[in-house]
Amino acid sequence: MRKLLQSQRQLRQKRLTAIKKGTVALIDLGSSKVMCLVLSLTDTNKTNSFSDSKSQQGVAFRVVGASTTKSRGVRYGEIYEMREAESAIRTVIQRAQKMAGCLIENVFLTFSSGSQKSTLISSSIRFSQREVSETDIGHALSNLNLVYDDLKREIIHALPVNFSIDDKHGYRDPTGISGSKLSVDVNTVSIQSDIIKNIVSCLNKCDLSLAGIAIAPYLSGLSSLLEDEMQLGVVCIDLGAASSSVSIFFRKNLIFSGSIRIGGQHITSDIMQAFQISFLAAERLKVLHGGLLPTNTDDRETIELPESNTDLYTDRRTITKSELLGVIRPRVEEIFDSLRSILDQSNFEFLPGQKIVLTGGGSKLANILDFTSTFLGKSTRVAMPMRIQGLPASAHGPEAAAVIGLALNLAQPQDEVWDFRAPFEHEGDEFIRRTWRWVKANW
Amino acid sequence: MNLLKSTDPAPSKLSYRVNRLFYRQWFKLLLISSLLVLCGLLVNKFLYRNIDLSAEIKSLSEKGSELYKDLTKLSINRIVVNGAQGSLKKEIIMLIENVATEEFSALKARHLREKIRKINKVKKAFVKFSSDGLVIVNVVERKEAAVFLNNSLYEVLDSNGVILSVNNDYEGLSNFPLIVGKSGSKNIIGLLSLANEIGSFYPEVLYYEWVGERRWNIHMKNNLVFKLPENNLSKGVELMRIFLNETNHHLKPIVSVDLRNLDKPIIKFRKSPSIKPVREKAERFAG
Numbered sequence: 270m271r272k273l274l275q276s277q278r279q280l281r282q283k284r285l286t287a288i289k290k291g292t293v294a295l296i297d298l299g300s301s302k303v304m305c306l307v308l309s310l311t312d313t314n315k316t317n318s319f320s321d322s323k324s325q326q327g328v329a330f331r332v333v334g335a336s337t338t339k340s341r342g343v344r345y346g347e348i349y350e351m352r353e354a355e356s357a358i359r360t361v362i363q364r365a366q367k368m369a370g371c372l373i374e375n376v377f378l379t380f381s382s383g384s385q386k387s388t389l390i391s392s393s394i395r396f397s398q399r400e401v402s403e404t405d406i407g408h409a410l411s412n413l414n415l416v417y418d419d420l421k422r423e424i425i426h427a428l429p430v431n432f433s434i435d436d437k438h439g440y441r442d443p444t445g446i447s448g449s450k451l452s453v454d455v456n457t458v459s460i461q462s463d464i465i466k467n468i469v470s471c472l473n474k475c476d477l478s479l480a481g482i483a484i485a486p487y488l489s490g491l492s493s494l495l496e497d498e499m500q501l502g503v504v505c506i507d508l509g510a511a512s513s514s515v516s517i518f519f520r521k522n523l524i525f526s527g528s529i530r531i532g533g534q535h536i537t538s539d540i541m542q543a544f545q546i547s548f549l550a551a552e553r554l555k556v557l558h559g560g561l562l563p564t565n566t567d568d569r570e571t572i573e574l575p576e577s578n579t580d581l582y583t584d585r586r587t588i589t590k591s592e593l594l595g596v597i598r599p600r601v602e603e604i605f606d607s608l609r610s611i612l613d614q615s616n617f618e619f620l621p622g623q624k625i626v627l628t629g630g631g632s633k634l635a636n637i638l639d640f641t642s643t644f645l646g647k648s649t650r651v652a653m654p655m656r657i658q659g660l661p662a663s664a665h666g667p668e669a670a671a672v673i674g675l676a677l678n679l680a681q682p683q684d685e686v687w688d689f690r691a692p693f694e695h696e697g698d699e700f701i702r703r704t705w706r707w708v709k710a711n712w
Numbered sequence: 713m714n715l716l717k718s719t720d721p722a723p724s725k726l727s728y729r730v731n732r733l734f735y736r737q738w739f740k741l742l743l744i745s746s747l748l749v750l751c752g753l754l755v756n757k758f759l760y761r762n763i764d765l766s767a768e769i770k771s772l773s774e775k776g777s778e779l780y781k782d783l784t785k786l787s788i789n790r791i792v793v794n795g796a797q798g799s800l801k802k803e804i805i806m807l808i809e810n811v812a813t814e815e816f817s818a819l820k821a822r823h824l825r826e827k828i829r830k831i832n833k834v835k836k837a838f839v840k841f842s843s844d845g846l847v848i849v850n851v852v853e854r855k856e857a858a859v860f861l862n863n864s865l866y867e868v869l870d871s872n873g874v875i876l877s878v879n880n881d882y883e884g885l886s887n888f889p890l891i892v893g894k895s896g897s898k899n900i901i902g903l904l905s906l907a908n909e910i911g912s913f914y915p916e917v918l919y920y921e922w923v924g925e926r927r928w929n930i931h932m933k934n935n936l937v938f939k940l941p942e943n944n945l946s947k948g949v950e951l952m953r954i955f956l957n958e959t960n961h962h963l964k965p966i967v968s969v970d971l972r973n974l975d976k977p978i979i980k981f982r983k984s985p986s987i988k989p990v991r992e993k994a995e996r997f998a999g
Contacts, residue, residue, distance in 0.1 A: 341722075357722065359723050359725075359728045362728075363728055366731070366732070372735035372736060475728070476728075476729065476732060
């Protein structure tokens with residue numbers, strides 16, 4: 270627990286130090302693209318939701334630079350070829366710097382890892398006083414029993430999703446509520462430590478410092494979902510290039526997230542193999558002519574396959590649209606079948622809200638809305654992420670949902686709960702630790 | 713599902729680092745300051761030296777002199793002249809006083825130095841002003857080295873041939889070698905080395921004649937003339953000294969010794985019967 274507390278506070282401290290400098294970069298390390306946004310930040314004082322006496326530094330931001338490049342050396346959000354990934358990051362950073370006209374030193378990173386694991390852990394304490402105090406919340410949090418599969422996992426998010434007092438659930442801020450037993454449920458999202466080590470190493474090689482990290486499914490939900498949906502319960506499906514992920518929100522908290530290692534690139538790969546064309550041609554075919562629901566005209570509608578310019582004596586080949594659909598649909602069915610099994614594990618059926626929101630680059634596929642609602646049997650919508658100030662129109666789309674969510678999370682983080690003092694922390698120790706942290710952060 | 717180009721160029725590590733360096737404030741300042749210094753050096757080298765500011769400065773100083781005319785006498789309390797003796801010292805003091813009373817703007821170290829340097833006897837001059845009205849003048853004086861007879865006037869020259877004074881007679885100047893002949897004053901350095909080589913016979917020399925702007929004749933006080941060669945002067949002087957040593961007391965019958973051809977010196981005698989023993993000695997000398 271001590272480790273979790275320290276890591277969460279360390280992340281919080283890093284974020285605050287980066288924000289103080291005024292300019293930060295957000296990087297979405299995807300399998301098909303690497304996207305970078307440069308934010309210019311200004312502090313605005315805002316009251317903490319947990320305590321009126323404490324004031325939290327709220328952040329107003331504006332996008333001053335944006336760039337995108339084709340991803341290299343990255344698969345399923347993990348770095349497979351260090352040099353290639355490094356060159357891709359260098360490309361986006363240099364372009365974004367040029368557009369922003371300032372130096373980028375601190376980077377917040379998001380990615381959709383195929384190995385992420387979401388665990389809901391809970392703890393309860395009995396408190397002697399009549400009303401719940403901050404010390405009691407700290408005590409309850411420090412009492413959490415972490416379930417580590419092994420020591421190779423790192424907790425990225427630890428979000429308190431629910432506080433309960435004497436069998437009454439759904440408290441967001443229990444301070445001042447009377448009772449005798451306080452329980453807290455925390456959703457932790459963890460990934461393998463080696464993945465983060467590789468990312469940090471790659472960023473260091475680009476002279477960048479990692480100031481924060483977040484997983485894409487959570488951020489996609491933050492940017493794409495409406496407040497009511499998040500309150501009632503909603504599933505956000507991020508259809509990425511190499512992986513597809515699910516995040517479930519309830520009462521404005523992330524209660525579950527999971528991912529599968531199948532995405533849009535697999536559809537492209539199928540088209541490539543089926544019609545023996547290049548990857549780029551297959552991608553083009555998917556974007557321009559792809560779809561999921563057959564129509565009566567599909568058999569008559571022909572599509573000319575692009576041929577290589579070097580082949581002099583090759584006949585032009587054509588396929589019907591129904592042939593293309595016949596390649597795309599099974600793979601999409603496979604993706605949604607896997608996602609449905611994840612949803613079954615998450616007990617989504619018991620939530621009051623039964624809505625599904627699609628986002629990510631894969632949600633641009635034609636007829637996916639009808640297909641999903643039919644296939645999963647829920648009401649569905651395709652979401653565009655929230656507009657943020659200064660974001661270029663070209664960078665605004667479902668594929669940018671994660672990076673926009675990262676910007677929103679940076680402005681309004683949900684980690685202030687980790688400021689509560691745990692019982693094993695002594696005043697003197699904490700003072701020395703804080704001083705040491707401050708010295709480390711500033712020099 | 714976007715169609716990004718696979719040939720997206722990535723910056724090299726070096727260009728990426730250099731690019732990042734250009735965003736750093738300290739690097740920008742360093743670059744700008746070094747550029748400014750470079751520009752300054754170039755301007756100083758190529759432009760500033762070609763600009764003549766003297767005219768403007770002169771007009772400004774003239775205007776200034778009008779304004780501060782009355783303050784002149786207050787500005788100089790004492791004058792100290794180092795490195796000059798006697799008349800030169802007095803001359804410098806008088807010059808400074810005159811300049812100070814004439815115009816206040818002239819009381820600038822540089823201006824005063826230029827004026828002092830115009831005095832013939834002054835080789836180098838340095839002027840300093842102190843706040844309490846003290847003027848310190850350090851002077852390197854020119855020394856008299858020779859006298860040149862120019863149209864019956866005796867010009868006293870220094871070792872560089874600069875005329876220090878002009879006299880009507882030779883009185884009081886006998887310590888210095890006397891030069892006659894056209895353009896003789898231009899070869900003072902040669903003359904001084906010649907006089908030095910003559911050594912102990914120097915007092916017996918009446919004058920040195922510069923002949924045809926190429927060689928020397930030495931006229932002795934006993935009317936003997938040595939005609940020295942154009943080249944190999946030291947060898948000629950050496951022969952002259954040997955000759956004088958050999959014929960020390962028997963020189964009266966000899967008119968001149970021609971050493972222009974060192975292999976065949978020619979001795980010219982007066983027409984007199986009592987020269988036989990001297991002729992013998994002279995023939996032996998000539999080989």
